[in-house]
Amino acid sequence: MDVQVNLAGPVDLAGFRSEVRQLLAQQVPPESVQWQLDAAASQYADAEAPQASRPRNVARAATAIVPASFTRLCEFVVLHRDPDRFDLLYRLLWRLVHEPGLRNDPVDGDMLQAQHMAHAVRRDLHKLKANLKLRSVREDDGQELQLACHEPAHHVVEAAGPWLCKRVAAPRWALFTPERSVRCPEGKLGYGPGVPRWSLPNAQASDADWLDCYRRVFAPKPDARPDADA
Incomplete structure (x- = not known):
């Protein structure tokens, strides 16, 4: 059964982090997760969307310890315009938990895609700052x-x-x-x-x-x- 996860807006990194703790705690695989933006996402609403699709009182002990470099990578990838960015990040996080060797694989397809997306965002930020x-x-x-x-x-x-x-x-x-x-x-x-x-x-x-x-x-x-x- 698929789990629908609502985020408060297109750059809701805090919400994403909170949600993945719950997903990992419940061992929900990436292919069972549907990431949705709040109805007010175009205005970056601050209000939290209701999360009735699964219980909330789940222990956070299952949260994975991931490399600091991946945490930093997430901060840029969520700013990318690709609509599948949250799917990609959760899939990578899931794999880091279940495939420890991933962090040492320089040619993994998912990781390379995330790095390319982060690079595009950094370039876009630089362009905004430099050309203002x-x-x-x-x-x-x-x-x-x-x-x-x-x-x-x-x-x-x-x-x-x-x-x-x-x-x-x-x-x-x-x-x-x-x-x-x-x-x-x-x-x-x-x-x-x-x-x-x-x-x-x-x-x-x-x-x-x-x-x-x-x-x-x-x-x-x-x-x-x-x-x-x-």
């Missing part, structure tokens, strides 16, 4: 705002956010991508929805177009309320 071109605009109150667009090949925006927040000199900036947007006003990192590819501002867009895009993405929600202590 910020455009300076002025808001109505005169404050400067640096804005940029990018179209990454993989799910790298949230991974790049902390790095950008430390390295971009502008005190207020934002980056739009088709999948996810990120901003960092005064060092406070935050995320918003993506901007459809067809409506991303380009080099010929006016300052007003860039500001309009920023307001659409990061405008306060209608039900937002001021803090009680304000």
